[in-house]
Amino acid sequence: MAAPADNLLVATQVRKEFGGLVASNDIDFAIPRGSIVALIGPNGAGKTTFFNQITGVYVPTSGSIMFDGVEVVGKPPHAIVELGIGRTFQNIRLFAQMTAVENVQVGMHCRLRGGIFGSILHTPRVKREERESRERARELLTYCGLPRRHEEYAGTLPYGDQRRLEAARALATDPKLLLLDEPTAGMNPQETADFTDFVRRARDDKGLTVLLIEHDMKVVMGVSEHVTVLEYGAKIAEGSPAEIQANERVIEAYLGKGAAA
């Protein structure tokens, strides 16, 4: 791993219990700045639960999550977005009855200032902000591979475009860290390959750090620089993709005991 001083996110002993179920079992986890990190593990390993703790949807039972030197545990989701953590959802959660552009504009919410009086009176500042945010939303949509259909309702877009729109909406929050929850689920091989390129390009263009949950091992091995493996809420391995591929404990978790031999 990179020098500890240059970690964008450091989770220490993060623990989440739902009643008797330990969904996160004292996880230590660090994301080097500028890297693409994959979080993998069998179904029910606690990957999304871990995501939800980073984004403030759940509050950990104990432990700490430092993002860029700031403790995020206990902060509400919107404040964490403001700090610079953007996310997508495993099962697409767009605002179906808003247009693509409006969806992206909601993503910009915490970067815009227009208040209630400015909006009613249409002050020049609010008017300019609205115009600029629309233009930026269109640019972002095009950047994410959605050059058309900007004024269509999100709910009427085809599946692949909805995934692209979700990525654009997450980028609109102006994140330092982008969390992608199974971004290629339901995509065909071509779309998956395009998306992998897109993640790398976005990281380089926008200086992002990316954490993704992924089941498609081709994506994991192709795009990520570090891989962390969870099983039953506990971290069982981490390292480079090649190391993980050779790790017996990981093979065992996925394929069962004896498969490693």
Place this chain on the structure above:
Amino acid sequence: MSTQGDVRPGVRSRVQRTWLLIGGLLVLGIVYPLIVDSLKSLPLIGDFVPRTDSMVTILIGVMMALGLNMVVGYAGLLDLGYVAFYAAGAYTAGWLASQQFSQVTVHFGSTVSPDLSGIHLSMWLILILAGVFTTIVGILIGLPTLRLRGDYLAIVTLGFGEIVPQFVRNADSIKGFDLTNGTFGIAPIDSLGIGGFVFREQSNKQDLYYWTAIGLLLLTIFASVRLRDSRLGRAWIAIREDETAAAAMGVPLMRTKTWAYAMGAFIGGVAGAFLASFRAGAFPADFYFNFSIFLLCMVVLGGMGSIWGVLVGGLILGYLNIEGLATIGSKVQQGGLDFDPTKYQFGIYGVIIVLMMLFRPTGLIPERRHKIEVAEGVHDTPFYDVQLEGTLTDRDQSDD
């Protein structure tokens, strides 16, 4: 793109038609008091034309429905206690423009005789003060309740809607202090007016109140349109669509919902104070649960979230409630049938709502967004709860 040339003129003429329609309605709305007598003398339909003073009450009802629409239609917060805002506005007018507090004599810009005891501020100022006071009430009610979702919020707002009328009925002796004059209500409340020109003393007082009501309604429509298309309006609709996703995109849930509640409360408060001045009193019997439901029916009938829909729905139900049913009843009885529809008014509204839900669930003039909801179907179940973290629903068990 050969179609573009064909589409553009069509779009332009549609926009022109819309503006022509709005302009026509506006002119009709403004000259209504002047032509109402000629309208009433028309054959057949003349008897069904509402009087100007009925129109004042109807228009203010529509204004309140538009306020409720911001809470229910835009932000998706089912508020069953909107009548509390009406009451707060009306009693603000009662406190600041009547002889209720005759222990003191305070006058500021009022139209009544300067030796009259009690607080008498300018009614125009009171309209704003009532809005502000009601907003504060709305925020105070909202802070603890807006953390709840869906049905739970509805139940708690229902509770507040019941508490307020009970409170004003019984607050005539708070340790000997008479705040609300109990079941008798506060009356008389001062009239609107400018200097020595007092609306209530004019022979066409209902016309003057009518034009003021039109002005207030236009301001409400204007604010509704502007807010709908703003950063805040987008955040409201995002919350209505998917609260969890909205929070994850940086929308502060509590603050944004509270703004919706506050805007709804402000409009309700102004409308309440105006109506109190028009009726010259604030009476606890006006502030019952039925009224909240009645406003909600206007919103549902017209189309939740749709400004023009709520306007039309509000006018229809308001008219039926104030005059329409009684007029129809007298016609029916003249025809020899012993049937009085005013006795069954809530039954009739109920039937209207049920029929709407069956045949046109998005309302008379649906919000453009809602059209696709019915056509496409929307996943709307939260699979975890942001506010009550750790509360798992069954969907969450299969997640991850």
